[in-house]
Amino acid sequence: MNDAHVAEPGLAVVEIAASDxxxxxxxxxxxxxxxxxxxxxxxxxxxxxxxxxAALLP
Structure with a gap:
């Protein structure tokens, strides 16, 4: 994982792809x-x- 910086706060969706x-x-x-x-x-x-x-909403 790498740090990411954005100019403004907002919604991010993280999709996890796994075998099980x-x-x-x-x-x-x-x-x-x-x-x-x-x-x-x-x-x-x-x-x-x-x-x-699976989708996460941080």
Missing amino acids: DATAFAIQNLLATRWATAAAERTTRAPGEPRRT
């Missing part, structure tokens, strides 16, 4: 230790895609 739910939620929990976030309660998978995704 456990990995997606582990990443989410790690990120939640760094900033306040609205955590995802579930992941989704597009048909034919091997990955699971």
Whole structure:
């Protein structure tokens, strides 16, 4: 992860792509230790895609 600085505050959406739910939620929990976030309660998978995704709203 790299620090990013923006000129103005605003909404950011972070999408996590992982091979399984456990990995997606582990990443989410790690990120939640760094900033306040609205955590995802579930992941989704597009048909034919091997990955699971979850969106966080920091």
